[in-house]
Amino acid sequence: MAQQQRKRATIREVAKATGLSPAAVSYALRGIQTSEETQQRVREAARELGYEAHPIARALASGRTGMVGLLCGSLEDLWQQALAVGIGRALFARDRYAIILDAAGDPEREVTLARQLRDQRVDGLIVQPVDPAAEVWAELGESLPVVSVGDSLRGGHAYGEVVFDNRAGVTLALEHLHQLGHRRVAVLTPTRASTPDRPADVHVHAEAERIGIQVDVVTSPQDLPGATETALTMLAGPDRPSALFCFSDSIAYGVYAATRALGLAVPGDVSVAGFDNHPMSALLTPPLTSVDWDIDDIVHSAVRVIVGGIDGKPRRRRIVCEPSLLPRESTGKCPQ
Amino acid sequence: MAQQQRKRATIREVAKATGLSPAAVSYALRGIQTSEETQQRVREAARELGYEAHPIARALASGRTGMVGLLCGSLEDLWQQALAVGIGRALFARDRYAIILDAAGDPEREVTLARQLRDQRVDGLIVQPVDPAAEVWAELGESLPVVSVGDSLRGGHAYGEVVFDNRAGVTLALEHLHQLGHRRVAVLTPTRASTPDRPADVHVHAEAERIGIQVDVVTSPQDLPGATETALTMLAGPDRPSALFCFSDSIAYGVYAATRALGLAVPGDVSVAGFDNHPMSALLTPPLTSVDWDIDDIVHSAVRVIVGGIDGKPRRRRIVCEPSLLPRESTGKCPQ
DNA sequence: CAAAGCTACTGAACCGTTTCACTGAACCGT
DNA sequence: ACGGTTCAGTGAAACGGTTCAGTAGCTTTG
Helix, strand or coil, X not given: CCCCCCXXXXXXXXXXXXXXXXXXXXXXXXXCCCCHXXXXXXXXXXXXXXXCCCHHHHHXXXXXXXXXXXXXXXXCCHHHHHHHHHHHHHXXXXXXXXXXXXXXXXXXXXXXXXXXXXXXXXXEEEECCCCCCCCHHHHHHHHCCEEEEECCCHHHXXXXXXXXXXXXXXXXXXXXXXXXXXXXXXXXXXXXXXXXXXXXXXXXXXXXXXXXXXXXXXXXXXXXXXXXXXXXXXXXCCCCCCEEEECCXXXXXXXXXXXXXXXXXXXXXXXXXXXXXXXXXXXXXXXXXXXXXXHHHHHHHHHHHHHHHHHCCCCCCEXXXXXXXXXXXXXXXCCC | CCCCCCCCCCHHHHHHHHCCCHHHHHHHHCCXXXXXXXXXXXXXXHHHHCCCCCHHHHHHHHCCCCEEEEEECCCCCHHHHHHHHHHHHHHHHCCCEEEXXXXXCCHHHHHHHHHHHHHCCCCEEEECCCCCCCCHHHHHHHHCCEEEEECCCHHHCCCEEEEECHHHHHHHHHHHXXXXXXXXXXXXXXXXXXXXXXXXXXXXXXXXHHHCCEEEEEEECCCHHHHXXXXXXXXXXXXXXXXXXXXXXXXXXXXXXXXXXXXXXXXXXXXXXXXXXXXXXXXXXXXXXXXXXXXXXXXXXXXXXXXXXXXXXXXXXXXXXXXXXXXXXXCCCCCC
């Protein structure tokens, strides 16, 4: 039974205290349909009784919870952690709560969690899709505003989106490596079970062909031990590429760990480029070359769009973020 | 107006379909007070109608929401981020949701958020207190189980606690530095506005005196830019200490950035020790000496205690975590 | 001056569950 | 055959708000 919720004042008690009907109190507290004077009186009585509206009752009656679901693709990634923290704070500043959930890179889990959030009656959903083509988005889109961050949802089911121009990011990184003389590059992309043909991967192949670079795409977990292991098998193999391009800085951190274990020099033996530019990346030795996105901008865009969707004041619904390359010291001329 | 929630089946429709009363359906779906056969029939009908219980209505009627509040002291800290992610996952595995909030190191904000969580009727609260002596904990403790992580709440208001033996951690770090010959150590502790006499600080002074080391305690923000700035002023000053002991690895990262900017060698010019042992710490150059806590253990302990409190199956309510020192290469003999 | 329109408010239904107090039937031992 | 338990299920009252359809009283309008 846990403990007992201390009994709190209800709207009916405030009604009794002011001699009004509960309905009038409800209106007055929201500042509508009542005279200024009544509102004053009600507010005072409420304060005296320590009355606070019961959010659950309100949610049941009005159909809105004030909560926004935040479904992250895989929270192992430090950058996604930073994004989640930022979005949580920004929503809070607008009087809403975030329910942060973590699909752990698994599309099935993503579907389950998405449905669960809908059943929890969140007012809106921000999602970093693991599988942008999943049917669940169509289903959810019918009942609440969905904003995707990162990739577009296939089929236009999103209410809005903050998409990253991943192609531009890929271009920046690959051209940078190409200019340094690299012709064979391993690309480490986050594990996303059973979701082939991710847009990002498609871009990699297209851009590689255009630029004239040979790529070898491998998936990797985003946590440090997992990424380290993946990188170890890549780098210890017989036919080591001269450069690694990681689709998130978290994966690049694993590469660093692997190079260290193998005694490889960065960028002497292999060049490493990341994606996201997490604050830690500047601090590594050598500092990590990375594709940079403005995280504050992304956070505020996502929040603005979802809040617009919830309040029915749609502003711009589609925002495209452009990356820039931050060349640091982890990339260098191709050896030999 | 957002969009319209598609109408979903209610318990009454299931009742109608099975010829039972809503009450019976409610019981049957929870597997109580009904015959095995009825339960079967109800489950089937529910599945056919696509019925899912409305969590908000359930929360209103039963008084429990299935949500656990997680109030973090300051989410800028990477280790607290990791903890939040872990607790979120562990709760989810037990069919509960976490509402993650961030006090940003501000005790007033902490109080506001704590109250707001109570008003949201979370079933329980896990808190990493900014101010363990705040009165709000007594207030909250009356209406829901509160589990503190890190420091004990003053006055025994917590339902349970997972406390770190900070004193032991401090001892490990300071003795380590003392053995290396350091006699003047700067201690960087997270900014916690207007909360003097933190237990941890008290330990620092007590242990320093016992060991025979001179300490200089300074507060610092936990984010990288903030910590860097603090460290810069410390290290650029006229009377530079020979070692810095940071009360979180995130702060130590700022120290690294500062030493780099100033051209100081670690540990040649200054030794640096951290606290938490975030996974990234092993990856820095030089790898950071840190006081290590078993984060998985902390996560699972906290979740076990809070769930025990909610379900009224109290097991062990107080868990003390012991640290160990991971000496790496950021600490070395005191110069001269 | 009657019809129409506001404004400020009321009463009751409603949101979709859970839970409490009860009931009829079956079963029990004696 | 009888009082006493269990069992399976019922009806109605919560839970604490919001909202819809009225309505009384006042002002405006033609």
